[in-house]
Amino acid sequence: FTPNAAEIAAGIVEKVRVNPGNYVDKKKFEQIEYSDAEYLEEIDRIRERFTPLVLLCKKHGTAMRIGTNHGSLSDRIMSRYGDTAKGMVESAMEFLRIARSLNYHNIVLSMKSSNPLVMVQAYRLLVHQMMEEFNECYPLHLGVTEAGDGEDGRIKSAIGIGSLLEDGIGDTIRVSLTEDPEFEIPVCKDIVKRYEDMPADTVSSGNVRLAYSPFEYRRRESNEVKNIGARNVPVVVADFMQAGEILPDHLVNIGYRYDAITDKWSIGDAAADLIYSGDKTVSFELPGTLRIVCDHKRWAEERKFGHYPLFQGKEFFSATGRSPEVNFVAVEAEEISGDFIAAVNGDYTIVLCIYSNARNGLQRIRLAVNRLMQASVHVPVIIAVESHSKTIDEQLIDFSVQAGGLFLDGMGDGIWLMNDPGKMESKMVTGRTYLQASNNHAFLNNTSFSILQAVRTRISRTEYISCPSCGRTLFDLQETTTRIRSVT
Numbered sequence: 001f002t003p004n005a006a007e008i009a010a011g012i013v014e015k016v017r018v019n020p021g022n023y024v025d026k027k028k029f030e031q032i033e034y035s036d037a038e039y040l041e042e043i044d045r046i047r048e049r050f051t052p053l054v055l056l057c058k059k060h061g062t063a064m065r066i067g068t069n070h071g072s073l074s075d076r077i078m079s080r081y082g083d084t085a086k087g088m089v090e091s092a093m094e095f096l097r098i099a100r101s102l103n104y105h106n107i108v109l110s111m112k113s114s115n116p117l118v119m120v121q122a123y124r125l126l127v128h129q130m131m132e133e134f135n136e137c138y139p140l141h142l143g144v145t146e147a148g149d150g151e152d153g154r155i156k157s158a159i160g161i162g163s164l165l166e167d168g169i170g171d172t173i174r175v176s177l178t179e180d181p182e183f184e185i186p187v188c189k190d191i192v193k194r195y196e197d198m199p200a201d202t203v204s205s206g207n208v209r210l211a212y213s214p215f216e217y218r219r220r221e222s223n224e225v226k227n228i229g230a231r232n233v234p235v236v237v238a239d240f241m242q243a244g245e246i247l248p249d250h251l252v253n254i255g256y257r258y259d260a261i262t263d264k265w266s267i268g269d270a271a272a273d274l275i276y277s278g279d280k281t282v283s284f285e286l287p288g289t290l291r292i293v294c295d296h297k298r299w300a301e302e303r304k305f306g307h308y309p310l311f312q313g314k315e316f317f318s319a320t321g322r323s324p325e326v327n328f329v330a331v332e333a334e335e336i337s338g339d340f341i342a343a344v345n346g347d348y349t350i351v352l353c354i355y356s357n358a359r360n361g362l363q364r365i366r367l368a369v370n371r372l373m374q375a376s377v378h379v380p381v382i383i384a385v386e387s388h389s390k391t392i393d394e395q396l397i398d399f400s401v402q403a404g405g406l407f408l409d410g411m412g413d414g415i416w417l418m419n420d421p422g423k424m425e426s427k428m429v430t431g432r433t434y435l436q437a438s439n440n441h442a443f444l445n446n447t448s449f450s451i452l453q454a455v456r457t458r459i460s461r462t463e464y465i466s467c468p469s470c471g472r473t474l475f476d477l478q479e480t481t482t483r484i485r486s487v488t
Contacts, residue, residue, distance in 0.1 A: 003024070003050075006053050007052055010053060010062045011056060011059075014062065015064065015108075016053070016057065016063075017067050018066055020066060020068055021068065021072035021091060023049075023050065024046045024049045034076055034080065043094060050098055050099075055102065055104075057106065058103075058104050058106075063108065064099070065108045065110060066099075066107060066108075066109050067141070068088045068089075068109075069112050069113070069145060070083075070088055070111075070113030070122070070145075071113070071145070073087050074091070077090065084118075085111075085118050088111050088118075088126075089111065089126045089129055092109055093126075096109065096130075096138070100134070107138050107139075108138065108139045108171070109126065109140055110140065114145055114146040114148075115456070116156050116163070116404070116455065117217055117455060119160045120164060120408055121214075123140060123164050123170075124215055127140075128215070139172070141170075141171065141172045141173070142160070142170040144157045144159075144160040144176065145176055146465045148464055148465060149177050149481060151446065151450050154177070154187050154396055154397070154400070155400045155404070155447070155451060157175045157177075158191055158396070158397045158404070159405065159408065161191055162191055162401030165191070166360070166401065173188055173192065175188050178478060179478060187393075190396075194401065198359060198360070208370065210370060211370050212373060217408070217410055218410050220369065220373060220410050220411050220413075223378045223380060225350070226326050228326075228351050229351070229378075229380030229413045232413070233452075233458040234413055234415055234452055234457050235273040235274060235413070235414035236272045236415055236416075236445065236448045237353075237382060237414060237415065237416035237448075238274065238275045238441060238444065239276050239416065239417065239441075239444060240280075240441065242420070242422075243441075247284070250441070251290070253438070253439055253442040254272040254275070254445045255267065255271025255272060256271055256290065267289060269460045270446065270460045270461065271290070272445055272448075273414075274290070275292050275293065276294070276416070277293070278294065278295060279294065279297070279298045280294060281302055281304050281307055286306050291307070291308060292308070293328050294307055296310060296312075296319060299323070308323050308327070308328060309327055310330055311329045313332065314340070316329045316350075317343055327347075327350050327351070328382075329344070329350055329352050331353070331355075332354075332355060333355065333358075333364040333367065334356070334364065336354070337371075338375075341372060342375075344377065345375070345377045350380075351413075352380070352381050353381075353416060354369065354381055354384060355385070362405050366405075366406060366409065369406070380413040381411065381412060382412070383412040383414065383415050383416065384418065385398070385402045385403045385417055385418070386418040386419060387399055387419050388420075390425040391424065391425060400447075403415050403451050412457075418444075419444070449461075462488055
């Protein structure tokens with residue numbers, strides 16, 4: 001925050017961090033509007049105050065991180081760009097241009113925000129801007145600041161950092177949790193582990209034209225099929241494929257509780273919308289907001305109320321029995337070709353459940369949805385993700401990165417998470433946990449809603465944001481956050 005302190009540190013430490021929002025500029029809102037001449041005068045003032053630090057770093061061989069923070073953009077940047085990713089990028093670029101003019105390049109940049117959507121857009125835009133202006137990129141340090149604690153902090157960090165690593169963006173990472181610092185490193189390692197020995201993709205997608213902007217959020221246009229797609233919030237599918245008989249008591253794990261005395265269901269804020277039951281049907285009366293998806297063959301035999309069929313890929317086109325209301329079609333991303341797209345176009349009963357078995361499943365599914373968008377086919381899409389990781393911590397990262405990354409690009413009308421609990425070696429979450437997960441169904445349901453919450457597409461509970469760096473120096477942030485949670 002203080003140029004004088006930074007200049008002293010530059011001669012001692014290996015790297016200094018500068019926040020463009022408060023190194024010279026301030027956030028006092030003393031001046032709201034800036035003319036072009038006034039704006040340029042402020043740039044000159046920054047150059048005058050920032051140049052000594054750059055020269056000292058050159059002299060001592062000290063590296064510098066130019067780290068923009070979404071929560072501390074200056075009055076001047078806010079007046080011209082607003083509270084946007086573009087403002088974050090320009091805030092850093094002003095300092096980077098000055099450093100380059102002094103032939104100083106020992107620089108790392110970061111674009112941190114507590115909102116993964118803003119954070120991802122800012123990094124992507126920064127890379128684009130550097131290539132446009134300099135035809136080269138500086139190293140990038142990734143992080144979601146003030147991510148929170150428990151599952152929320154881990155999921156938000158994984159979505160923001162992982163989505164960028166999936167894009168090939170990022171050189172170092174930091175996970176910021178409102179927990180003891182030693183709990184941050186394991187989360188970092190789980191995120192990075194996804195990219196160890198990642199094989200090169202041998203499938204060539206050619207010269208792809210994007211039907212969406214990676215720099216701004218706009219939800220993909222889709223048809224409304226029952227409560228799926230269009231302006232409806234994304235639906236959550238609870239996977240009961242491996243369960244035996246499904247009983248009313250089992251639904252407590254996905255947000256429903258039955259009271260036998262009143263013969264009524266109570267429905268939680270994080271209650272799943274659909275159950276996939278495999279080759280089973282349900283024999284009891286369902287809550288009003290819950291429906292069953294079962295295999296097409298079983299559905300055709302019984303055609304129970306509240307049940308809908310699931311077809312496997314192209315099986316749908318040759319099937320004789322279809323639902324007049326909703327037909328779910330599970331399809332591998334690579335199968336979504338021109339012929340498939342033409343076949344589903346115009347059918348307002350279809351909901352696609354797109355999955356990928358590839359290591360780079362996020363890119364495969366994104367490419368498949370992009371094909372639908374290019375063809376102006378508005379079939380609703382449920383993002384289906386299966387994790388084969390051996391620990392619950394790793395699965396939390398897998399689900400967050402792959403599903404969350406696609407929702408950040410506006411590509412999901414629903415989420416369906418799957419795993420095989422019998423193959424997991426550890427079912428205990430490291431660090432704090434606030435969401436009760438007594439079994440695998442509860443874990444998958446909690447994770448689904450937490451991902452949707454993190455990408456701001458479906459809000460189901462209060463979100464707590466706190467800054468670990470500042471808070472630790474003033475009071476016990478963990479204890480204070482817990483007290484706030486307990487009374488709100």
